[in-house]
Amino acid sequence: MPPVSEQSSDADLLRAIADGQTAALRLLHHRHAGWLRARLRRRCADVDVVDAAIQDTFVAVWGDARRYEERHADAAAWLWTIAVRRMVSALRGPAHRWLSGDSGDLPDIATTPSAEELVLLGVEHGALGPALDRLSPELRHLIEATALDGLTVREAAKLLGIPEGTAKTRLMRARIRLRELLT
Amino acid sequence: MSEWHVDPGLLQQYEQGVLNPSRVMAVEAHMSACATCRGRVPVDITWLTGNWSVVFDSIHAPQAGPVQRLLARVGLPEHRFRLLTATPALRWSWLIATLSVGALAVIAAWLAAAGETGGASRLFLVLAPVLPVVAVSGAYGSGVDPMHEITGTTPSAGPALVLWRAVAVIGAATALAGVAGLLLPGPGWYAAAWLLPALLLCTGTLALATVWSLQAAAVALGGLWLTGVCWVLGDRSEVFIPFVFGPIAQFVYLAAAAAAVAVLIRRRRHFDLGESR
Amino acid sequence: MTTVTVRGLSKRYGSLTALEAVDLEIGVGVTGLLGPNGAGKSTLLRCLATALGPDSGSIRVHGFDPAVPAQRTEVRRRIGYLPQNPGLYPNFTTYDLLDYVAVLKEMTDTRQRRAEVRRVLDEVELTDRAKTKVRKLSGGMRQRLGLAQALLGDPDLVILDEPTVGLDPEQRMLFRALISRIGERRTVLLSTHQTEDVGALCERVVVMSGGRVVFEGNPRELAGVADGQVWLSGNPPEGSAAYWRNADGLYRVIGQRPEGAEAARPSIEDGYLMLLGRATIAEVAR
Numbered sequence: 001m002p003p004v005s006e007q008s009s010d011a012d013l014l015r016a017i018a019d020g021q022t023a024a025l026r027l028l029h030h031r032h033a034g035w036l037r038a039r040l041r042r043r044c045a046d047v048d049v050v051d052a053a054i055q056d057t058f059v060a061v062w063g064d065a066r067r068y069e070e071r072h073a074d075a076a077a078w079l080w081t082i083a084v085r086r087m088v089s090a091l092r093g094p095a096h097r098w099l100s101g102d103s104g105d106l107p108d109i110a111t112t113p114s115a116e117e118l119v120l121l122g123v124e125h126g127a128l129g130p131a132l133d134r135l136s137p138e139l140r141h142l143i144e145a146t147a148l149d150g151l152t153v154r155e156a157a158k159l160l161g162i163p164e165g166t167a168k169t170r171l172m173r174a175r176i177r178l179r180e181l182l183t
Numbered sequence: 184m185s186e187w188h189v190d191p192g193l194l195q196q197y198e199q200g201v202l203n204p205s206r207v208m209a210v211e212a213h214m215s216a217c218a219t220c221r222g223r224v225p226v227d228i229t230w231l232t233g234n235w236s237v238v239f240d241s242i243h244a245p246q247a248g249p250v251q252r253l254l255a256r257v258g259l260p261e262h263r264f265r266l267l268t269a270t271p272a273l274r275w276s277w278l279i280a281t282l283s284v285g286a287l288a289v290i291a292a293w294l295a296a297a298g299e300t301g302g303a304s305r306l307f308l309v310l311a312p313v314l315p316v317v318a319v320s321g322a323y324g325s326g327v328d329p330m331h332e333i334t335g336t337t338p339s340a341g342p343a344l345v346l347w348r349a350v351a352v353i354g355a356a357t358a359l360a361g362v363a364g365l366l367l368p369g370p371g372w373y374a375a376a377w378l379l380p381a382l383l384l385c386t387g388t389l390a391l392a393t394v395w396s397l398q399a400a401a402v403a404l405g406g407l408w409l410t411g412v413c414w415v416l417g418d419r420s421e422v423f424i425p426f427v428f429g430p431i432a433q434f435v436y437l438a439a440a441a442a443a444v445a446v447l448i449r450r451r452r453h454f455d456l457g458e459s460r
Numbered sequence: 461m462t463t464v465t466v467r468g469l470s471k472r473y474g475s476l477t478a479l480e481a482v483d484l485e486i487g488v489g490v491t492g493l494l495g496p497n498g499a500g501k502s503t504l505l506r507c508l509a510t511a512l513g514p515d516s517g518s519i520r521v522h523g524f525d526p527a528v529p530a531q532r533t534e535v536r537r538r539i540g541y542l543p544q545n546p547g548l549y550p551n552f553t554t555y556d557l558l559d560y561v562a563v564l565k566e567m568t569d570t571r572q573r574r575a576e577v578r579r580v581l582d583e584v585e586l587t588d589r590a591k592t593k594v595r596k597l598s599g600g601m602r603q604r605l606g607l608a609q610a611l612l613g614d615p616d617l618v619i620l621d622e623p624t625v626g627l628d629p630e631q632r633m634l635f636r637a638l639i640s641r642i643g644e645r646r647t648v649l650l651s652t653h654q655t656e657d658v659g660a661l662c663e664r665v666v667v668m669s670g671g672r673v674v675f676e677g678n679p680r681e682l683a684g685v686a687d688g689q690v691w692l693s694g695n696p697p698e699g700s701a702a703y704w705r706n707a708d709g710l711y712r713v714i715g716q717r718p719e720g721a722e723a724a725r726p727s728i729e730d731g732y733l734m735l736l737g738r739a740t741i742a743e744v745a746r
Contacts, residue, residue: 010218022239023588029235034226038198039211051234058238077215132205140204148208240574243555243590262568265560329547333609336509337564338536341529457510457532 010075018065029058032076036083043149043159044087053087060086081150088155131181139174142167189213189220198225266339267351275327280318280356287311288363308428309412311360312381313405316388318356319349320401327398335456342451346389353385376428379436384408386443393450462487463617463647464508469517471503478503479514480671490643492662493651494732500671501651502544502621508649509541509619521617537566540610544621550595554586554605557594561609580608584638600631607638618642620650624657636661655729658682667732669739679728686726686734690714693721 004016004024010031016024033054040050060082061068068078132140145156157167189197189210196202197210214220247255251264287310294303321327334340357378364377384404391400416423426432452458466484470477479500493501506512508519510526522538524531548557558577567573581587584604589597597605603623610618623639624632640661642648652658658665658679665682667675675682693711697703697718706712713721714730714737 020591021588022242022590025238025242026235026588029238030226030231032221033231033234035214035221035224037226037230038224039214042200042207051230054234055237055241059241062238062242074216076218076221080215129203129205129209132208133203135204137204144208148211236575236578239578239587239590243553244574245556245559260568261570262563262573265563329545330549331547332506332511332543333541333546333561334564336511336536336539336541337561338533338566339564340536341533452529455529455532456512457526458513458529 014061014065014068014075017062018068025058025062028061028075032079033058036079039080040083040087043084043145044091049087049090053083053090056086056090057083077150084149084151084159085155088151088159091158091161128182131178134181135174135177139170139177142171143174143178146171188217189223191223194220194223263347266344267348275321279321280314280352281359283310283314283317284356284359284363287314287360291363305416305423307364308377308424309409309416311364311377312384313408314360315353315356315381316384316401316405318352319385319388320398321352332456340455342454345454346451349385349389357381376433379433379440380408380428383436383440383443386440386447390443390446390450393447393453463522464649465520466504466508467518469504469507469514469519471500471507471512471514477671479507482517482668482671482673484666484673484676486647486649486664488643488645488647489663490640490648490650490661491664491666492658493649493666493668494653494655494658495651495668496653496736499668501668503671504668505541505619505621505649505651506543508617509539509543510535511541511543537613538616540612540615540618542606542610542618542620542623544625546606546609548594548602548605548609550593552594553591554581554594554597555590557605558609558612562612565613567613576612580611583611583642584608585634598631600627600634603627603631603635604638607635607642611642616646618646618648620648622651622653624652624654655727655732659728665728667735669736672739674735674739675731682731682735683726683728684731686714686730688723689734690724690726690730691717691721692724693718695720697721 004013004021004027006027008016008024008027010028013024013028013031017028036054036057037050040053041047044050057079061079068075132143135143141160142156145151145159146153149156149159151159153167153171154164156171157164160167162170193202193206193210197207202210214224245265247261251261254264255261287307291303291307294306328334334344360377360381364375388397388400388404391404394400395403412427415427419426462485464484464486466482469479469482471479482500482504493504495501503512507514507526508521510532513527519526521535524534524538526532526535552560555577558580559573562573562577567576578587581590584607586601586604586608589601594602594605603626607620607623610620620639624635627635636657639648639650643661643663650657650662662679665675665677665679666673667682675685691697691713692706693703693713695718696711697713697716703711703713711718712724714733717723
């Protein structure tokens with residue numbers, strides 16, 4: 001196992017972490033904690049919850065870096081998925097842990113960008129941008145949580161503090177409305 | 184995505200939260216795919232170091248086991264738990280004491296099953312007082328603790344540490360032997376008859392350890408007990424129990440233990456490495 | 461400022477005299493204790509570290525007297541000690557070992573203790589080995605871990621017994637750099653039998669022989685002891701005990717000037733050998 005440095009790729013760092021190198025975990029943390037924090041803070045006003053979610057993420061990565069290798073997913077997307085799920089499960093509070101089911105584990109699904117996410121990448125130049133801006137905030141937040149953040153409807157509901165049923169109907173309404181705006 | 188990047192102005196607007204919702208989503212979607220733009224997000228170094236140190240501690244610091252959590256519930260602080268259990272020799276003495284008690288219980292049960300009820304209780308009464316002494320011999324000293332010289336020159340060192348550790352191991356060994364004693368056949372008072380001899384042997388060992396090493400003291404007193412008791416057993420087998428465990432004998436044990444405690448208190452400073460001798 | 465004062469310190473093991481009437485004053489900076497095996501270096505350090513009680517004489521560390529039990533604890537709060545054989549538990553991880561010693565050093569608050577463990581790990585550059593078991597560390601790393609445990613609690617007086625023994629040249633360099641950094645604002649007292657260590661990092665040097673202090677001064681003054689007594693000669697000298705052939709094929713002689721020899725600049729080692737020679741003669745005469 002060669003020594004890691006600032007120049008090592010995320011994949012190399014994760015391999016070194018799986019090998020038990022603390023230095024690699026530190027490099028990965030220093031590389032990703034900043035943007036993760038900026039992005040999480042847009043979704044949660046409680047700074048302590050955000051910071052704890054980031055800490056949890058890297059502790060989880062330390063214990064289970066091997067899982068990443070098997071999936072060959074993009075490391076940043078993988079880290080984001082872990083972080084946002086950790087944060088959501090913290091929002092539920094310890095009393096409601098049973099609700100979380102298996103989300104205490106690292107995400108299993110390969111975190112390749114979804115079709116919607118790929119569309120979003122084109123937002124800057126296409127017609128999707130204005131359409132999203134015209135969407136009411138409560139509908140837009142659901143699109144954001146599911147399509148962009150990769151959360152399930154249940155997790156999105158918890159993040160936004162609404163019942164799961166409401167989230168489902170709102171998501172459906174959001175899709176219909178978006179389609180209307182785009183045609 | 185290679186032709187478009189998040190420029191510093193856009194990033195600043197994103198951080199301040201003044202962007203259009205759709206542009207926010209564009210920035211975030213782009214950032215999850217672009218390492219260069221992720222790297223442009225400004226980071227507060229103090230925050231980063233602080234956040235990292237929590238991660239570092241959680242992956243390195245020893246995790247509390249079930250025993251520690253139980254003891255924490257009854258008020259034993261984490262640092263004291265570490266002090267009482269940390270040294271490898273201490274762990275060995277815990278283990279040896281536990282195994283000996285287990286073996287003793289098995290043998291006694293086996294003897295009792297074979298109809299040798301008297302033999303079973305005699306064996307127990309002879310060996311049980313020695314167990315705490317075996318346990319305590321691993322509690323302190325250069326022979327059992329390779330880090331003795333470092334341990335012995337810290338502010339926690341000295342008689343208090345030795346006695347804390349001794350009490351911890353003696354307590355555990357005594358509790359184990361006590362449980363084994365309760366399961367034993369024979370008159371009920373047998374289960375308690377060994378306690379005073381055990382007390383004498385432990386306090387005597389500690390008192391003697393102010394002159395010799397703890398291990399030498401343990402071997403000397405443990406050996407003395409076993410030899411004496413076996414001699415009585417061989418020579419005057421018929422009066423063995425009343426002679427060795429009767430009321431007069433128990434009173435003698437108690438008095439001798441009190442004397443040993445007095446010696447221990449008087450000479451406790453000799454447990455300290457830095458004491459002239 | 462004086463950190464340690466020693467007056468008339470003596471220690472005997474049976475008929476063997478380990479220390480005899482040692483007087484010393486040590487202040488901030490790195491002080492090297494130089495001497496052959498059996499000179500009494502370890503005994504002196506162990507007395508200062510409160511690992512051993514002297515037979516007679518007195519010690520003061522920051523004014524506290526280690527002979528008095530209550531003050532001994534005060535001394536222990538202010539020292540860090542790395543014994544010659546530290547005996548670090550092989551099955552502990554680097555982190556666990558430091559955490560344990562930190563508990564012994566009365567750091568009862570978990571958060572504060574962990575921050576301190578992180579600090580010393582960083583100081584000896586072992587942060588990335590925090591999860592490694594002691595038995596898997598190289599000799600140099602193990603020695604740095606030994607140093608780290610001594611630094612826990614930021615003691616004013618750091619006592620290191622033969623810290624550079626068994627290190628390869630590269631590790632030795634790293635270790636020296638570390639010690640001189642530590643000595644910038646603390647009192648560091650280290651024993652060695654290597655004159656290079658003294659030349660490389662000690663501001664003051666104390667030479668011991670046969671349980672006595674035979675020299676106290678700075679390294680330049682130690683070299684100066686052999687002033688005018690070191691010679692380079694083309695031929696092996698007659699009647700001189702201390703000489704050897706150097707890389708240029710010349711004979712380096714300490715003592716009487718051989719026929720046709722040139723004077724050479726004395727090194728620390730020359731001064732040290734000179735002192736030991738004198739001390740041996742004095743001992744025989746006694």
